[in-house]
């Protein structure tokens with residue numbers, strides 16, 4: 638079995654053992670191979686909306702001699718039964734795409750599904766969607782891959798809807814206990830500070846600028862506290 642990347646290792650570590658796993662948008666299928674070969678999970682299923690990545694997964698699984706995996710050609714979880722989806726991984730897609738897949742899958746709101754999400758872009762959009770729709774982020778960690786920083790979230794449905802602050806939208810529940818988390822927070826600080834700088838003296842953008850600046854100040858305070866300064 639090839640070694641999983643740090644990002645895939647983190648994603649896999651968020652899954653609950655003894656339960657079924659569905660990897661949505663599986664592409665290479667490496668997570669599927671990891672789960673199936675470990676023998677620690679129930680049904681292992683991978684889906685993809687495109688034929689080529691699904692064939693890629695099939696080829697990699699064959700190479701690794703992994704047989705006990707079901708591959709499904711479909712959008713999101715549209716052709717996957719609830720029993721095959723105790724753990725649902727949706728990784729490597731934009732935050733809007735991930736939110737759309739969740740929105741189109743009503744059984745994800747039965748409260749017993751563990752969602753493991755890793756947006757490549759628009760994480761703030763996904764966090765806001767989750768909070769507004771009664772999903773709770775229970776655990777969140779950042780990880781670097783190919784010089785990019787990603788957030789990995791373990792999420793469950795509680796039904797309690799929330800409105801997030803701008804700071805929560807930016808960094809979720811990341812704490813400063815891990816180097817990659819700190820770097821993720823630094824990156825968000827830089828984005829907010831740049832946004833505030835770019836909007837100086839731009840007519841009609843005062844409120845947007847003030848919000849970006851206020852978030853940058855809060856993120857800076859979090860970073861300074863972690864640094865002990």
Ligand SMILES: C[S@@+](CC[C@H](N)C(=O)[O-])C[C@H]1O[C@@H](n2cnc3c(N)ncnc32)[C@H](O)[C@@H]1O
Pocket residue numbers: 661662663664665684685686687690711712713714727728729730734738
């Ligand atoms: C960049 S790859 C990510 C692969 C893998 N999940 C990872 O994180 O390494 C994105 C994959 O998601 C698939 N995809 C995009 N939208 C999808 C959808 N609505 N349903 C299922 N698969 C989708 C794409 O075809 C592609 O194979």
